[in-house]
Amino acid sequence: MVGNIFSKRFGWAWFVSLLLLAGFLLISISSYLVSRGNIRDTITESTLPLTSDNVYSEIQRDLLRPVFIASLMAHDTFLRDWAISGELDDDAITRYLHEIKIKYATVTSFFVSEQTQKYYHSYGLLKTVRESEPRDEWYYRVRDMEDAYEINVDPDLANADEMTIFINYRTFDYDGNFIGATGVGLTVNSVNNLISRYEAKYERQIYFTDAEGKIVLRPMNSPLLKHTHLKEIEGLGEHVSDLLNDQGSQLSYRRDGENRLLHCRYVPELDWYLIVEQSEAAMLAPVKEQLFVNISLALLVTCIVAYICIAAIKRQQGRLEVQNEALSRTNAMNEKQKFELLATAEDLAIANRTLERMNREKDDFIGVLAHDLRNPLNSVIGLCDLAEGGFDEFTCDEFIDDIKRCGIRMLDLTERLLDVSRMESFHGPVATEDLIFNEVVESVLAQFLPQAAHKNIHVQINLEQTEGVHLQSHHDWLDVCISNLISNAIKYTPKFGKVGITTRCVDSLLELEISDSGCGIKDDDLDKLFGKFVRLSSKPTDNESSLGLGLYIVKQMSERLGMQVQVHSELGKGTSFTLIRKLG
Structure with a gap:
């Protein structure tokens, strides 16, 4: 049996096993050397600095609370009022300092007065500080420094000269004048206890x-x-x-x-x-122990691998079949990912087209805005130039009318842009209220009667069929829709023309028809009538401004209000727009 194991038939298996053992030994020794270097680097660059940072952070944390306490004392109105009033009651400041010491568990609490140079302690008046006394130089250093406080380590005269960490905080009166120094102290033993705890914890x-x-x-x-x-x-x-x-x-x-x-x-x-x-x-002891464990495991694994290699060929075929199945699943996943990538590419193309459309709208907006603001601004500037030369050619009333007309054009442009901004930025449900339809129409119409009169346009009004009819709608948005349609009717109607305002209520359908006697709309323009920043071939009859947003606003707002917009136009005869809303 043993002879069979060591026969030439299995020689390749033992050869592989010996190579594996050599590899294990090489890796184990190399890992030990690398780990030893890493441990040294970790200790010097991470472990020791981290411990140092932790101890330093603990010290800062322990100092943060007494700094806060000293700050409270320096801004305490009792302490400041007592010092400003002339330090009349020594018992009062002693009780105050004693309460601070007891409440916040400090080793000491103190106040040194700039006026009397007296050093008050939680047990009473300690002494009078003097510039000639070396132990008092801290006070004059604090008095002359720019920072609000300092932290220093000195012997505590009131505590048997025990080394103490003092927080010395500058104190000012209500006018910003220096009146003394106050603060608290901690014994160095608190830091000693901290490092003892860290020595035990981190060895x-x-x-x-x-x-x-x-x-x-x-x-x-x-x-x-x-x-x-x-x-x-x-x-x-x-x-x-x-x-x-x-x-x-x-x-x-x-x-x-x-x-x-x-x-x-x-x-x-x-x-x-x-x-x-x-x-x-x-730190290296565990690594050395791990090296010997690795060598022992390498010997054990070598023996196991020698046995496994004998059965490797029999199992190889099964492994290949498993690999083929895995490859099939991988191919299926790749196909799935391919379709997902195609779908993502399509989404990106759609987003790209959307961005291109928005970019075109931006360019159109800038062009329209520059064009429509330039003319009235040029007019205003020209009128101002005339004003500088006096009113020889124009009367004051004419001058004011021209400026007013330019201002109205710019205001109309601004209001259109604001309407678009409000509508496109609003995504929630539209709040509605009960409205009397004829009152809304009459209110809007009243705003445009002076404009119609200016062009001698006859406005024919027929609201009898909808007398007393109510509907639920958004008042401001309905106003905007009706205003834009009436404004367009007057703009595109020539002087001495006719504009009709008619309301009907047929089969629970509420209709508002606004017609004009203008030049009409070409068939090619009907398809783009409700687009954004669209300029049609038809032009306003009295050189009125047209931003190309009015009908876009009407279309968008009316749909949000549950209304339909219908248009009928004949070249040379005029155009009518009808707003339709179902009641109930």
Whole structure:
């Protein structure tokens, strides 16, 4: 049996297995070397800086609350009023500072008066500050600085000279005059507890030094307790000047027979350097253990592969069939994706055509706007030039009429554009109200009677059949539809012509017919009659302006109001437009 396994028949399988084993060993060793390098890079570039950032963030968070407390004190009306009124009651400020200390659990709270130079503490008047006293120089520094507050570390005179983190906040009266400094203090032990917690959590050594390299803060159980300066630490002394010359740096050194990785960053709030270091051996131990596990697994897998290779040929055919089925499914999916892409391409083509149409509308809009605004503006400018030369040729009334006529043309253009904008931007349901139809028609018609009279146009009105008829509609939109139709009828009717306004109510259908005696509309123009910015071959009879939007507005608004628009025209005889609405 054993001889059969090692026969030439299975030699290729063992050859493949030995190649696989060699590959496993090469990969495992290479992975170990790469992992060792990655771990070193991760520790120096990520892990240690992240721990440093976390400690720094915790310190900032712990300092944020006392800064807020000091800000409240500096803006407290009681404190400011007490100082401004002459500091008459020492017990009052003592109680205030004591309440601040108890309520917010601070180590100390204080106020130093600029007027009396007295240092008030939560237990009473502490002393009088003097510029000649070195321990009082902080107050005069705060008084002269531009920032609202500072954070510094000093011994606390009221707390047995224990090192304390002070928040010194400048205080001003209501006129912006400096009246003193107030704030609170935290013991350095709070930061000490923080780094002790981080050392236990991340198994790293954390400590603080000053700008000279003196170790100023470390946990009570730190292995560096026997050292007071960085220069005393084995392997680190020669790097002190380079380490503390940068705002953030990292290096590797050997101590106690092992490599250690170190990260240093500057903490501006404390004017200290935060140093986080870690042993490389502790991080590499799991990787070494994984290397031996990988080698053991490689031997096991080699034996398994040798057995599997014997049955590989028998299974190969089955695998090929499975692959063929997978390829068939892939082809089907590709076909499906092909049709989806074609559909997407069609959608894009539709969107492209829509964009081209909108672009044409934009070009038409700009052209129409430039043309229709230019003429009245030129007229106004010309009239102004005449005004500068006096009224020899024109009377004042004629001058005012011309300017008014130009203003009306520009106003009409603006109102048309606003109607289109309001209509196209409105997508919700149209709010309706109960309207008396004849009153709406008469109200709109009254606006155009002066225009008709100006052209000596006879307006024939017949509203008898719809007397008292009500309908549900949107008042403003119905006004716009009727206004545009009446305005067009008057524009395209020659002087001394006739315009007819007739309403009917037949078989529950309410109709409004507006007819004119103009030149009519050509058959070619009927197909594009209700288009946007359309200029027809027919022209207004008294040089009135035409933007090409009136009938487009009528068509769109009437459809939104549930109305139909019918048009009938004969060349040389005139045109009639009929609005039709079903009642009930």
